[in-house]
Amino acid sequence: MRVLIRADASMTIGSGHIARCVTLANVLRRDGADVRFACRQLPGHLLQRLAEQSFITYPLPERYEQQSQGATIESSLPWQEDIDALAGQLSDEAQFDWLIVDHYGLDARWEKAARPFARRLMAIDDLANRPHAVDVLLDQNYTAQALDTPYARWIDARCQTFLGPRFALMRDEFQCEPIPIRPKVERVLVNFGGFDAAGQVHATMLALQGFADLQVDFVAGLHNPHWETMSARVDAHPGWRLYTQVSDFFSLMQQADLFIGAGGGTTWERAALGLPTLCISVANNQQLNAQLLAEAGVHLYLGRHEDLAPQRLTSAVASLREDPALRQAYADRSRALVDGRGARRIADALAAAADN
Template identity: 25%
Template sequence: MTVFRADSSKETGTGHVMRCLALAEALKDLGTEIVFITYCQSDALIERLEDSGFRVYRLKSCYPDSESIEESIGYLNQFKDCWVVCDGLLFDHKYYEIIKTLGFKLLVIDDMAREPFYNADIVLNQNLHGLDLTYNCAPGTRLLLGNEFVILRREFLKYIGIKKKFNSELTRILVTLGGMDSNNYTEKILLTIKDMLSANQVKEALELTVVTGGGNRYADRIRAIDMPVPTTHLHNAANMPELMHTHDIAITSGGTTVWELAFMGVPSIVGRTAPIEDYLVNGLSKNGLFVDAGWYETLDEGHFIRTLLTLIHDKELQKEMSVKAQSLIDGRAIDKLVHQMIL
C-alpha cells in the first residue's frame, strides 16, 4: 500500500495532486493499493482519483490547519508499514516528523528546499534547479534531483521516443493554464491575442485551442470571448498528450504542465502565477527551452505579443526549442522512482 498526501486549492492549484496521480498509476499497475488523503476544492479532481480506482479520504481543511493535521493523522493511523508520499507547498518539516514518528516510510516531493531539515527516506526534486539546491536531510536519505526524475502521467508514456512534428500550412496554438487558474489569466491572454490579431500582425493562418481545467470557475466566461480565428474550447480535457502532439506552440504557466510540454516537444511561452514558479521558469528559459512571459498578473502585453509573433513566424526556432526540450526528459522517471521505493 502507498498513501498519498497532497492538497489542491485555488491558491496551490491541482499540480501537486496530479503529480501524485502519475506515480499512483504506476504503483497501482504493480498491484499496490493506493490511498489519497487530500483537501481538494475540485470535485472533478476527486472524481478522477476515484475513477482511477483509488481510495480517497477528503479532508475538511488544508494543512497547516490543526483540524487538518488531526484528521489526516486519524486516517494515517489506519495503515501500517507502508509508504507515505507528501507533495505540497504548505507541508513542512514538522509534518514530516509526525509521519515518520508514526512509523511510515516517507517520500517527500519538494521543489524549493526551504525546510531546515528533511526527515525522509527519499526527497525528490524533479526540476533543473534541484541540482543546485542543498537539502539538509536525515542520515540515509536518498536525494533524487534533476530532470531525469520528471514524473509523467501514464497517458504521456506512449509518446516516448516520438519526435515533435509541426503543421506546415497553419500554426496551432494551445492555451492551457492548469486546473484552477483562479485569477483567470486565460481571459487576459486571449484578449491580448485578440488585440494582436486585430492589428493584422500575423502572417500565418492560426487556430487556437483553449483548455480550462476542471476547477476553473471562469470557463463559461472564457468561452464567450469572440476570437477572430477558429477557436476550440475544451473543459477538463482528458486527451492532453494528443492536444500537445498536434499543436505547434503552447501558452501556459510555470507548473507541472511545463514538463509535459517539454516531453512532447512543444515550444512554449511560460508565465508566472506564483512565486514558486520563479525557480522553474528561470531555469528553463535560461536554457532556451521556453520563452519567459514574466508575471501574468502584470503582463507586459507588448513583450508578450512580440514573443508570440516571433514564435509563430520562425519555424526554425520552433524546431530548435522542441529538440532542446525533448532532450531533457526520457519519460522513464517513474521506473527509476518505483525502483528506489522497492529497494
Template identity: 25%
Template sequence: MNKKIMIVVYGGFLRGMGHVVRMKRLAKELIQEGNDLYFYTNEQVCVEMLSHSAWHVHLVKESNVILQIEQDIKEINPDLLLIDVLHCELQLLRSIKASSSNAKLVLFEEERTEACQLADAVVNGIYGGLDEKHLQVNGTDYFYGTPYLLLDHEISKLKDTYEVRKECKKVVISLGGSDPEGLLTKAVSALREAGHLHILAVTGKASRIEEKIKATHIQFIRHTDQLSAHLAEADLAIVAGGMTLYEAVCIGVPSIVLSQVDHQAVTATRFAQKGACYHLGLGRLVDEKDIWRAVRRLSGSYFLRRSIHLNGRSLIDGKGTERVKNILIYLMNHHQKEHKDV
C-alpha cells in the same frame, strides 16, 4: 501480500492542481504492482480529480487532518507514506512519523531541512534543477533534477514522434489547473485577432475562468486528461512554468511561458537560458501586446521554433515516473532494515 500506500496530497484554486495530477500519475504506476492505495486530500475538486475505482480517496479537513491520519495509519498499517503538500506543516509530518513505526516516509518537492530530516527519501524533480543528482545526508536519500519528474507515461512516445512543421497553424494555451492570475483570459484576448491560427484554450479543473471571448478561430475545452496529446498536436504552446512546461519541453513543443508564481519564473528562466523556451516573465506583469509580439515572432519563424525544439529535447527524457516508482518499490522491499529514527 499487497503493500499498503497512503498518499497525502493537497490542491485547489490557490495551491494549484499540479501536486494532485502528478500523484495520480504515480498512483497509476504503483497500482499495477498490486499495491493498495489510500489518498487523503483537502478539497472536493481534488477528490473528483483523484477518483478511481482502483483506490480509496478520502476528503479531509485541514484543521482535523492530524487526528484522522493518525487514526488511519494505525488501522491500515501502511508500508509507505507519500506526502505531496506545498509547505506541509511540520506538526503534521512529525505526527505521521510518530504514528508509523514501519512505513517509509517520502516527501515531494520539499526543500526545508527540518522537513527533509524526517523523511527516508525526498524527490525534488522540480526544485532540484535540470541536472540529475542523488545523494544521502543523515540517512535521508535525495533525488534531484528532471530525471525524477512525474510526467504522463505517454510523454516519451510523443517525444519520439513530434516534429516541427514549417508552417505554424495551431496554438495550445494551458496556464495551470487553477490559473489564479487569470492568465488564460489575457493570452486568449491577445490572440483574438490572430484569425490565421487555430487557438485551443484549455482551462484547468480548479479554474474559475469563464469563457467570454468568442471567435471562430478560438476553441475552449474544460479540464482534460489528454493535455499531453493536445500539446503534441500543437505548433506552438503558451504555458505557465509548472508541469505543463516540463511536458512541452520534453515533447519538444516550442513554448512561450507566462509564469504564475515566482518559483515558476525560476524554472522558466533556467529553460530559457538553455534556449528551450521563450519566457516572458511573471504573467501578471506581461501586457497582451507582448504576448502577441512573441506569438507573431515564433509563429513566423520556423528556425526559432525548431531551435527551441532541439534545445529542449535533451533536457528531459520523460521517464521520471518509472524511476520514482522503482525507488518507492525498493524502499518498501527493504522494510526489514532499521527504520530511520529522527
C-alpha cells in the same frame, strides 16, 4: 506494498500536486501496490475524481482551528491538527510501507509525527525552503539540478535524493517521438493549469485576437470565472476552441505547433514532446525554474503574469511563429532534459527500499 499519499488540490493550490502523484500512483498500482490518498476537502478538491479512478481516499478537514486567515499555498499548515485528522482516518489501518507527502505547507515536524503511519517516508518538493525528515526526497525541477546542492541544509545526509527532470513524474504516453517543427505556426495550445486561478487564459485570448489565421485550443480549467466572456470571444473566432477539461490533453499537445502556458507540471510534458513554448509564470514558485530554463534555451520566458502586457505576448507570438530554427532549438534542448521514465525510476526505487 501499501502506499499512502498526502497531497491537496484546490482553486488556490491548483491540481498539479495531485496530478503528478496520480501518475506515480498508477505506476505503483500496475506493479501491484495498494495506493491511497489523504486530501483536505478544500474548494476544488479532487477526492471524487480520485475515487472515480478506484483509489481509496481519506477526506481531511477543509480548515483547522490554528490556520491563519489569508494563507498562501506556501504557508505552513497547523501540522499537529493535520496529523490528528489523519490519525483519526487511519485508526483501523495497518502501517503503510510508504507515506508520500507532496505539500508546500508541511515540513519535518509533520514528517516526524507521521512516522507511526508508515515504515518509510518520501517528500516531493519544488521549493527547497524548509527542513524535511524523510527517507527519500524528489524534486523534479530543473532548479534542483542546476543549483548547487539546494537541499544540503534541509535534509539528513542519509536521505536519498532524486533531483532534476530525469525524475519528472510523467504519464507513459510521454515516452514518445517529438512533434514535427513546421515552417510556420498554424495551431496554438493555451493552458495555465487545472484551475487557471490567475485568469491568464482570458488574458491570452486578448493577446491573440489579431491572429485571424491561427487555430487555437484554449483549455481554461474548472470553474473559470471568465467562462462566459471567453465563450463569447471563441464564438467570434471560427478557428478557436474552448475546453474546460479534456480527456486527451496529450493529443492536443501533439497537434500543436506552439504552447502558451505556465511553468508548472506541463513543463516536462512539453519538453518530452519538443513542443516550443512561451512560458508565463502564474505562481512565485514557478519563476526561478522558468528563468533558468530560458537561460538554458529550453523556452521563451515572458516573466510573471502580473507584469505582462498583452502587446508583449502578441509580439512574442508573431516573432516565434515565423522562426522555425528557434522553435527547433527549443525543441531539441527541451527533449534532452526528459525521457518520460521518471515515474518508473521512482517506483522502482520505492519498491527496492521496501524489500530491504
